[in-house]
Amino acid sequence: QSALTQPASVSGSPGQSITISCTGTSSDVGGYNYVSWYQQHPGKAPKLMIYDVSNRPSGVSNRFSGSKSGNTASLTISGLQAEDEADYYCSSYTSSSTLAYVFGTGTKVTVL
Amino acid sequence: EVQLVESGGGLVQPGRSLRLSCAASGFTFDDYAMHWVRQAPGKGLEWVSGISWNSGSIGYADSVKGRFTISRDNAKNSLYLQMNSLRAEDTALYYCAKDMFDPWGQGTLVTVSS
Numbered sequence A: 001q002s003a004l005t006q007p008a009s010v011s012g013s014p015g016q017s018i019t020i021s022c023t024g025t026s027s028d029v030g031g032y033n034y035v036s037w038y039q040q041h042p043g044k045a046p047k048l049m050i051y052d053v054s055n056r057p058s059g060v061s062n063r064f065s066g067s068k069s070g071n072t073a074s075l076t077i078s079g080l081q082a083e084d085e086a087d088y089y090c091s092s093y094t095s096s097s098t099l100a101y102v103f104g105t106g107t108k109v110t111v112l
Numbered sequence B: 001e002v003q004l005v006e007s008g009g010g011l012v013q014p015g016r017s018l019r020l021s022c023a024a025s026g027f028t029f030d031d032y033a034m035h036w037v038r039q040a041p042g043k044g045l046e047w048v049s050g051i052s053w054n055s056g057s058i059g060y061a062d063s064v065k066g067r068f069t070i071s072r073d074n075a076k077n078s079l080y081l082q083m084n085s086l087r088a089e090d091t092a093l094y095y096c097a098k099d100m101f102d103p104w105g106q107g108t109l110v111t112v113s114s
Helices: none
Strands: A009-012 A018-023 A035-040 A047-050 A064-069 A072-077 A086-094 A100-103 A107-111 B003-007 B010-012 B018-025 B034-039 B045-051 B058-060 B068-073 B078-083 B092-098 B108-112
Touching: A009 A018, A018 A035, A018 A086, A018 A107, A035 A064, A035 A072, A047 A064, A072 A086, A086 B045, A100 B045, B003 B092, B018 B034, B018 B092, B018 B108, B034 B078, B045 B068, B045 B078, B058 B068
Parallel strands: A009 A107, B010 B108
Antiparallel strands: A018 A072, A035 A047, A035 A086, A064 A072, A086 A100, A086 A107, B003 B018, B018 B078, B034 B045, B034 B092, B045 B058, B068 B078, B092 B108
């Protein structure tokens, strides 16, 4: 159950778009459309931003979008805002065990 | 409003046991799978364990398999995590989360230290 690989940090200026990658294997990201993305502000619980690769829960801004190609999923934040500065994690269902999930290593997004 | 409230964390010596609880409200608890996820201080998220709505399917991370036991009581709208043979590396904030990891509780801190 190795963690999915994410870049440690990504930065952008207000209004720009950034993309965070999440690389796994055919046993997780590549094998299932059960990739999710979470936003975590310091001292707070994670918040679901994207589920099933590209779906947004009610209330999440349409500036957040998700996609997947092969073993790599991506989260794009468009029109970057100061409030988007946070840690972001991906997760995927994995076939390594029953009812098992694996999280990404996390990416710190900085708004310059 | 969906609410998840964890409890039971604290300071415990290596090798000892602790039982975490998660009280759920605002949704039909026995319709959903539930999970425990932990976050060591300053580190990332780690899935710990998951349980299906009827306890028929249960999974564990390799790091806790054989030491931790997840369970639920649908009559009490509660999720549990029995943690035995605790190690220093189990020190973390433990979150419970509903189904597709939405939402999460605020977490309960477990510190394993002598």
